[in-house]
Amino acid sequence: xxxxxxxxxxxxxxxxxxxxxxxxxxxxxxxxxxxxxxxxxxxxxxxxxxxxxxxxxxxxxxxxxxxxxxxxxxxxxxxxxxxxxxxxxxxxxxxxxxxxxxxxxxxxxxxxxxxxxxxxxxxxxxxxxxxxxxxxxxxxxxxxxxxxxxxxxxxxxxxxxxxxxxxxxxxxxxxxxxxxxxxxxxxxxxxxxxxxxxxxxxxxxxxxxxxxxxxxxxxxxxxxxxxxxxxxxxxxxxxxxxxxxxxxxxxxxxxxxxxxxxxxxxxxxxxxxxxxxxxxxxxxxxxxxxxxxxxxxxxxxxxxxxxxxxxxxxxxxxxxxxxxxxxxxxxxxxxxxxxxxxxxxxxxxxxxxxxxxxxxxxxxxxxxxxxxxxxxxxxxxxxxxxxxxxxxxxxxxxxxxxxxxxxxxxxxxxxxxxxxxxxxxxxxxxxxxxxxxxxxxxxxxxxxxxxxxxxxxxxxxxxxxxxxxxxxxxxxxxxxxxxxxxxxxxxxxxxxxxxxxxxxxxxxxxxxxxxxxxxxxxxxxxxxxxxxxxxxxxxxxxxxxxxxxxxxxxxxxxxxxxxxxxxxxxxxxxxxxxxxxxxxxxxxxxxxxxxxxxxxxxxxxxxxxxxxxxxxxxxxxxxxxxxxxxxxxxxxxxxxxxxxxxxxxxxxxxxxxxxxxxxxxxxxxxxxxxxxxxxxxxxxxxxxxxxxxxxxxxxxxxxxxxxxxxxxxxxxxxxxxxxxxxxxxxxxxxxxxxxxxxxxxxxxxxxxxxxxxxxxxxxxxxx
Numbered sequence: 001x002x003x004x005x006x007x008x009x010x011x012x013x014x015x016x017x018x019x020x021x022x023x024x025x026x027x028x029x030x031x032x033x034x035x036x037x038x039x040x041x042x043x044x045x046x047x048x049x050x051x052x053x054x055x056x057x058x059x060x061x062x063x064x065x066x067x068x069x070x071x072x073x074x075x076x077x078x079x080x081x082x083x084x085x086x087x088x089x090x091x092x093x094x095x096x097x098x099x100x101x102x103x104x105x106x107x108x109x110x111x112x113x114x115x116x117x118x119x120x121x122x123x124x125x126x127x128x129x130x131x132x133x134x135x136x137x138x139x140x141x142x143x144x145x146x147x148x149x150x151x152x153x154x155x156x157x158x159x160x161x162x163x164x165x166x167x168x169x170x171x172x173x174x175x176x177x178x179x180x181x182x183x184x185x186x187x188x189x190x191x192x193x194x195x196x197x198x199x200x201x202x203x204x205x206x207x208x209x210x211x212x213x214x215x216x217x218x219x220x221x222x223x224x225x226x227x228x229x230x231x232x233x234x235x236x237x238x239x240x241x242x243x244x245x246x247x248x249x250x251x252x253x254x255x256x257x258x259x260x261x262x263x264x265x266x267x268x269x270x271x272x273x274x275x276x277x278x279x280x281x282x283x284x285x286x287x288x289x290x291x292x293x294x295x296x297x298x299x300x301x302x303x304x305x306x307x308x309x310x311x312x313x314x315x316x317x318x319x320x321x322x323x324x325x326x327x328x329x330x331x332x333x334x335x336x337x338x339x340x341x342x343x344x345x346x347x348x349x350x351x352x353x354x355x356x357x358x359x360x361x362x363x364x365x366x367x368x369x370x371x372x373x374x375x376x377x378x379x380x381x382x383x384x385x386x387x388x389x390x391x392x393x394x395x396x397x398x399x400x401x402x403x404x405x406x407x408x409x410x411x412x413x414x415x416x417x418x419x420x421x422x423x424x425x426x427x428x429x430x431x432x433x434x435x436x437x438x439x440x441x442x443x444x445x446x447x448x449x450x451x452x453x454x455x456x457x458x459x460x461x462x463x464x465x466x467x468x469x470x471x472x473x474x475x476x477x478x479x480x481x482x483x484x485x486x487x488x489x490x491x492x493x494x495x496x497x498x499x500x501x502x503x504x505x506x507x508x509x510x511x512x513x514x515x516x517x518x519x520x521x522x523x524x525x526x527x528x529x530x531x532x533x534x535x536x537x538x539x540x541x542x543x544x545x546x547x548x549x550x551x552x553x554x555x556x557x558x559x560x561x562x563x564x565x566x567x568x569x570x571x572x573x574x575x576x577x578x579x580x581x582x583x584x585x586x587x588x589x590x591x592x593x594x595x596x597x598x599x600x601x602x603x604x605x606x607x608x609x610x611x612x613x614x615x616x617x618x619x620x621x622x623x624x625x626x627x628x629x630x631x632x633x634x635x636x637x638x639x640x641x642x643x644x645x646x647x648x649x650x651x652x653x654x655x656x657x658x659x660x661x662x663x664x665x666x667x668x669x670x671x672x673x674x675x676x677x678x679x680x681x682x683x684x685x686x687x688x689x690x691x692x693x694x695x696x697x698x699x700x701x702x703x704x705x706x707x708x709x710x711x712x713x714x715x716x717x718x719x720x721x722x723x724x725x726x727x728x729x730x731x732x733x734x735x736x737x738x739x740x741x742x743x744x745x746x747x748x749x750x751x752x753x754x755x756x757x758x759x760x761x762x763x764x765x766x767x
Contacts, residue, residue, distance in 0.1 A: 044511075047509065047511075050508075050509070051497060051498060051501045052494065052497060054497075054501070054508070055493075055496075055497030055498075055500060055501060056497075058493060058496055058497050058500065059490060059493030059494055059496075059497050060493070061493070062489055062492050062493035062496055063486060063489030063490045063492075063493050064489065065489065066485050066486070066488055066489025066492060066493075067482065067485045067486045067489050069485065070481050070482055070484065070485025070486075070488075070489075071481075071482060071485070073481070074476045074478050074481045074482065077475070077476045078217055079217065079473040079475070079476075080215050080216065080217055080473065080474050080475040080476075081215070081216060081217070081218070081219035081222050081470040081472075081473055081474055082200075082213050082214070082215050082222065082470055082474035082475075083213065083214055083216075083219065083222035083223035083225075083226045083227075083467040083468070083469065083470050084211055084212065084213040084214075084226065084467055085211075085212050085213075085226050085227060085230050085463060085465060085466050085467040086209060086210070086211055086212075086463070086464040086465040087209070087210045087211075087212060087230060087233075087461060087462070087463055087464065088208050088209055088210075088461070088462050088463075088464050089114065089117050089208055089210055089460065089461050090208055090460040090461070091110060091113050091208075091460070114203060114210075117210070118201045118203065118210070120233070120236075121199070121201050121210075121212065121229070121233060122196055122199060122201060124190055124192040124193070124196070125236075126229065126232055126233060126236060127192035127193075127195045127196050127199075127229075128191075128192050129232045129236070130195065130225065130228045130229050130232050131191070131192065131195060133228060133232065134224065134225065134228055136221075136225075137191060139221075140191050140194045140195060141191065195225070198214050198215040198216055198222075198225075199212070199213070199214055199226075199229070200212075200213040200214070200215070201213075209464070212226055212229065212230060213226065214226040214229070214467075215474060215475070219469050219470045219471075220469050222467075222469075222470060223467045223468060223469045223470065226467045227466055227467050230463050230466070230467075231463075233461065234459060234461050234462075234463070237459060237460070237461050238459055241459075252443055252446055255443055256440070256443045256444060259436060259439045259440045259443055260440055262436045263433070263436035263437055263439075263440050266429065266432045266433045266436050267433050269429055269432075270426070270429040270430060270432075270433050273425055273426060273429055274426065294412050295409065295412045295413060298405060298408055298409040298412055299409060301405050302402065302405040302406055302409055305398065305401045305402040305405050306402050308398045308401075308402075309395070309398035309399050309401070309402045311398075312391070312394045312395040312397075312398040312399075313395050313398075313399075333379050334376060334379050334380060334383070337372055337375050337376045337379065338376060340372050341369060341372045341373060341376065344365060344368055344369045344372065345369060347365060348362065348365045348366070348369065351365065505714045505715050505716060506711050506712060506713060506714055506715070507708060507710070507711070507713050507714075507715060507718060508710060508711050510524065510737060512715075513708060513718075513735060513737060514735075516715055516718055516719055516722075517706070517718065517719075517722050517732075517735055519706070519722075519732055519733075519734050519735050520562075520733075520734045520735075521734065521735055521737060522555055522558045522559065522562060522705060522733070522734035522735065522736055523551055523552070523554055523555030523558060523736050523737070524551060524736075524737040524738075524740045525548050525551045525552065525555075525581070525585065525588075525736070525737070525738045525739070525740065526547050526548055526551065526739075526740050526741075527710065527739045527740060527741050528548060533583075533584060533611070533614070533615055534614070534615050534617070536581075536584045537583070537584040537587040537588065537615035537616070538587065538588075538591075538615070538643075539584075539588060540552050540553075540587075540588040540591040540592055540595075541591045541643050544595070548588065549588075549592070552585075552588045552589050552591070552592040553592045553595075555589060555592070555736060556589065556592040556593055556596065558734070559571070559703075559705075559733075562703065562733040562734055563702075563703060563731075563733055565702075567679075567680060568680070568701070568702035568703035568731075568733070569671075569674035569675050569679075569680060569681065569702050570671045570674060570680075570681045570683065570700070570701040570702045570703075571680060571681070571682050571683065571701065571702065571703050571704075571705065572605075572683040572685045572694070572697050572698050572701040572703070572704045572705070572730075573585055573586050573589070573682065573683065573684060573685060573704075573705050573707055573736070574685035574686070574687065574688055574694040574697070574698065574704060574705075574706060574707065574721075574725075575687050575688070575706065575707040575708065575709070575713070575721075576687060576688055576689050576706070576708070576713055576714075576717040576718050576720070576721035577687050577689055577713065577714075577717055578609070578687050579709070579712075580687075580707050580708060580709035580712060580713060580738060580739075581707060581709055581738035581739055582684060582685070582707040582738075583604075583606070583611045583612060583615065583684050584615065585707055585736060585738060586602055586612070586682050586683075586684040587602065587612070587615055587616065587643075587646075589682060590602045590643070590646045590682050591643050591646060593645075593679070593680055593682075594643055594644060594645030594646045595645075597645070598645065598679040598680060599645060599647075599677070599678045599679045599680075600645060600646045600647065600678060600679065600680055600681075600682060601638070601646075601647045601648070601649065601673065601674070601677075601678040601680075601681045601682070602641075602646060602647070602648045602649070602681075602682050602684065603624060603648075603649045603670070603681060603682070603683045603684065604623070604624065604648070604649065604650050604651040604684045605624060605651070605662070605683050605684060605685050605686070605693065605697055606651060606684055606685065606686040606693075607624065607625055607651050607652075607654060607655050607658035607661065607662075607686070607693065608654065608658055608686055608691070608693070609686070610623075610650060610651030610652075610654075611684075612648060612650055612651070612684055613648075613650040613651070616641045616642065616643075616648055617642070618639050618641065618648055618650055619639065619650070620650045620651065620652060620653075621652075621653070622636060622637055622650075622652055623637055623649060623650035623651050623652025623653070624637065624649050624650065624651050624652050624670075625651060625652035625653055625654070625655045625658075625661060626652045626653070627649070627652075627666060627670065628655075628661040628662070628664055628666045628667065629655070629661065630666065634669075634670065634673065637649045637650075637652070647678070649670075658686075658693050659691075659692045659693055659696060662693055662696045662697060662700075663696055667696075667697075667700055668700065671700060671701070683697055683701060685697045685698065687721075688706075688720075688721035688724055688725060689717055689720060689721055689724075694725075695724060695725065695728035695730070696728075698725055698728060698730030698731075698732075699728050699729055699730055701730075701731070702731065703731050703732075703733045704725060704730045704731060704732050704733065705732075705733060705734055705735065705736055706718075706721065706722065706725070706732065706734075706735045706736070707735075707736045707738055708735055708736070708737055708738065709738050709739045710737060710738065710739045710740040710741060711739075711741070712739065
């Protein structure tokens with residue numbers, strides 16, 4: 001094996017400088033992408049469950065205490081009984097008349113109406129009426145109330161923290177004048193509020209049903225009170241309706257007198273206006289007048305005349321363009337002449353085949369044809385002249401008629417405008433008369449209906465089920481109180497458990513340990529029963545198939561790959577505080593290496609409180625302190641232990657200045673024994689906090705492992721120790737977690753106890 005120790009200078013007080021190489025853990029890089037704060041913000045459900053399991057005793061204790069407190073308080077409470085009656089509340093009562101009097105007029109929303117009724121049920125007016133009707137004022141004043149045994153204590157606490165709450169209490173030491181002044185300024189709490197406190201109004205959803213309940217320690221009193229409230233509520237509703245009818249009747253009477261006076265005045269003014277203007281009116285304002293009727297008729301006649309004129313004009317113009325051809329063609333005379341002409345022409349053509357045109361017969365035929373053509377032309381001219389004269393006459397007559405109608409219509413329009421100017425004042429006065437008359441008739445009818453409706457007792461509220469004397473208590477609900485007490489106890493216990501866990505600064509999980517130090521976890525050793533440190537130190541050799549032996553063999557394997565250079569030749573085991581198991585870990589780790597055929601030297605470098613000689617039962621008269629002071633050589637201080645392959649250098653006599661001894665050159669000479677004489681040197685160093693010894697040893701060694709005890713080492717101490725070691729340029733390669741308890745609540749070490757113990761019965765107890 002090659003020597004992997006760090007270079008040593010000639011200076012006897014040589015320490016590793018910051019520039020010298022420090023071997024980092026192989027394959028382990030800390031994730032710096034997330035800060036510690038971000039890591040703390042992440043919620044680990046397994047960690048939360050672990051907290052609950054670790055603190056389950058506290059949670060169970062607080063839950064039991066809270067459950068017992070809820071049980072005691074429930075048993076101490078006086079039973080309360082609830083009596084209930086059911087009411088039906090309709091939005092509008094049955095109307096006897098078309099018009100009826102409602103306690104609340106106007107359009108109402110259903111929600112607003114029912115909310116108003118609920119507030120009426122809880123009003124002080126209704127409560128006062130109920131109390132006076134039943135004669136129970138003295139009961140609510142406290143004359144008949146029996147206070148429980150703890151009432152005085154509760155009143156005393158209220159007076160201490162909140163001041164006096166009894167409205168009838170008078171300070172006996174106060175002066176009379178001061179008391180009178182205070183009484184004038186400060187009022188007393190209404191007595192009705194005490195009754196209202198026990199009243200509950202519960203509307204049934206999507207219905208007109210309202211459940212009215214009252215709570216009292218006296219079941220019979222509860223039934224009587226809630227029934228009385230229901231009766232008084234119905235009576236109050238009827239009284240409000242009667243009062244509303246009286247008020248409406250009085251109001252309508254005053255309005256009727258005013259409207260009657262206005263109606264008479266408006267009628268007088270209308271008659272005076274007609275006399276002044278000389279107008280004569282038949283019917284009302286809305287009926288059309290004679291002039292308006294004439295205008296309508298003239299407008300219609302004018303439209304018809306215009307249509308007729310256009311028709312005549314069209315026919316006349318068409319006749320002029322066609323020259324009366326249509327009438328000519330329809331004339332019997334013309335048709336007969338044309339027929340004779342056609343016959344003569346045919347006869348002429350036939351004779352032309354026989355005779356020449358100059359023949360007398362042919363000449364005579366031509367004369368006859370000429371005569372007939374002349375007659376046709378004369379008849380045609382006569383017909384055309386007759387048609388044109390007839391159409392011209394009709395057109396002129398239609399045009400004249402249209403002009404006369406238009407002139408008459410214009411005259412009637414002017415007359416109508418003049419009449420409308422005179423009707424403006426008339427219409428205004430007439431509408432006022434009609435308005436006053438309509439108001440008067442309506443008020444008169446309404447007054448008569450109100451007079452009748454005021455005497456009709458119709459109600460929109462009725463009792464469906466009256467209250468009966470309750471036969472079972474309403475409060476306290478023992479099951480519910482106990483369930484709530486148990487839930488509250490579990491909740492409080494959980495809160496206390498997490499609070500204690502938050503205040504607990506000890507390390508209890510491997511993830512937490514790695515997050516604090518930024519170092520890999522090289523191994524975990526389980527907690528073992530018993531307090532014998534010797535048995536703990538020899539566990540690996542005495543029980544090789546145990547979980548703790550497998551743990552140290554796993555640590556041995558991890559150390560082989562903990563650095564780039566392989567197994568460190570000089571390994572220092574230190575801890576932040578004492579009693580974290582580093583001395584026992586040194587012996588067990590040395591045993592694990594020795595079982596792998598390695599030559600191991602264990603050096604007890606705790607020169608202030610040595611323990612290696614006690615665990616291995618060796619002589620401590622000569623040891624490391626003698627060697628460092630040059631009083632002995634290596635051969636004098638190295639002792640063979642009972643463990644095969646493990647040599648030990650005990651601490652020797654306690655020195656007054658251990659730090660100065662460790663900084664000498666002799667320590668480097670001792671460490672140079674590896675790898676020639678020993679394969680590995682394991683140094684049992686003192687704790688880091690408060691001492692410089694571990695810093696010197698860690699600086700001189702090839703690698704350092706920090707030992708941390710489960711649920712014992714505090715986070716702040718571990719962080720401070722880690723910081724001090726790094727400031728001393730120690731090569732920290734990892735951490736060893738000792739005394740880990742088994743079970744899921746602590747992250748679990750059942751892997752060692754369940755798997756590594758497999759086959760333990762088939763292996764020898766010792767090697």
